[in-house]
Amino acid sequence: MMILNAAPAPGPWTATAMITAIVLSSTAGEVLTASAMKSIGDLDDIRAVSGMKGAIRAVVTCPRFYAGVSFLAISFFSLLFALNHLNLSLVAPASASLTLVTNAIAAKFFLKENVDRRRWTAAVLVCVGVYFLAH
Amino acid sequence: MAHHKLSAWQYTVLGLVAVSAPLGDTCLSRGMTNLPAISLAHPLSLIGAVFTPWIAIGILLLIGFFASYLTALSWADLTYVLPATAFGNVIVALFARFWLNEPISMQRWAGIALITIGVGFVAQGPSLTERPAPDSAVEDIDPANAVEEEQVR
Numbered sequence: 001m002m003i004l005n006a007a008p009a010p011g012p013w014t015a016t017a018m019i020t021a022i023v024l025s026s027t028a029g030e031v032l033t034a035s036a037m038k039s040i041g042d043l044d045d046i047r048a049v050s051g052m053k054g055a056i057r058a059v060v061t062c063p064r065f066y067a068g069v070s071f072l073a074i075s076f077f078s079l080l081f082a083l084n085h086l087n088l089s090l091v092a093p094a095s096a097s098l099t100l101v102t103n104a105i106a107a108k109f110f111l112k113e114n115v116d117r118r119r120w121t122a123a124v125l126v127c128v129g130v131y132f133l134a135h
Numbered sequence: 136m137a138h139h140k141l142s143a144w145q146y147t148v149l150g151l152v153a154v155s156a157p158l159g160d161t162c163l164s165r166g167m168t169n170l171p172a173i174s175l176a177h178p179l180s181l182i183g184a185v186f187t188p189w190i191a192i193g194i195l196l197l198i199g200f201f202a203s204y205l206t207a208l209s210w211a212d213l214t215y216v217l218p219a220t221a222f223g224n225v226i227v228a229l230f231a232r233f234w235l236n237e238p239i240s241m242q243r244w245a246g247i248a249l250i251t252i253g254v255g256f257v258a259q260g261p262s263l264t265e266r267p268a269p270d271s272a273v274e275d276i277d278p279a280n281a282v283e284e285e286q287v288r
Binding site: 030031033034037038040041042043044059077079080081083084085088092096100103104107108111112113114115116118119121122123124125126128129130131132133134 | 144145160163164167168170172173175181184205206208209210212213214215216217218221224225228242243245246247248249250251252253254256257259260261264265
């Protein structure tokens, strides 16, 4: 498939840059989205009181939600772009496993989540596991 | 919610988060590999890719994922929800093994084991970080009540 492409296969630095772009933008997006959802409150409770429309309104009227979605959109299009140039077996495990660790770090510092030893261990285990599974 | 024990419904939402993301990604990957190479010089061709069938199905699945993901994030920590997302890869791998009869290498079994142990670790702990000062959160949700209380005083 790559041989048919007009563009030459990207070198290791280009591949690293593509994966870094996915990891950084998705971490920023997920932390902002998580922060937005925490500021809104329990969506199931909101839906029980004011219905599905109320729950959707609560989400779409939160400015931080749009900041999160913008970064997730950047991450999504960087993923599409990278998949078009690199193999799925490289992009998927590298970005998915690295994102787990960067998110744990970001959640601790920006969301003040209690990332205890149990969660660190889990983040590392799942990170290596995702790499093994997808590679 | 006070003890951060999840209900059956909340586990269902986490299950939807786990399953819809890898299925959606698989559809996207299938759609993108069928397309000719896209260069940075023509970024608009990425928009056109959205309307091809596999990518459209993938996007629908990812919208379902996003709705359940947002719901999960409203009552659980990010570091609790993310391992659940990764567990979806295990479900898809087992699905491929026992339904599509695809072989799974030793390395992939090791990956399945590591993710399962990791998710088990997180699931044993609390789903939400205890906040020492819930007062500020209450004010954020309902400022009208707070104003009324001040007026009464």
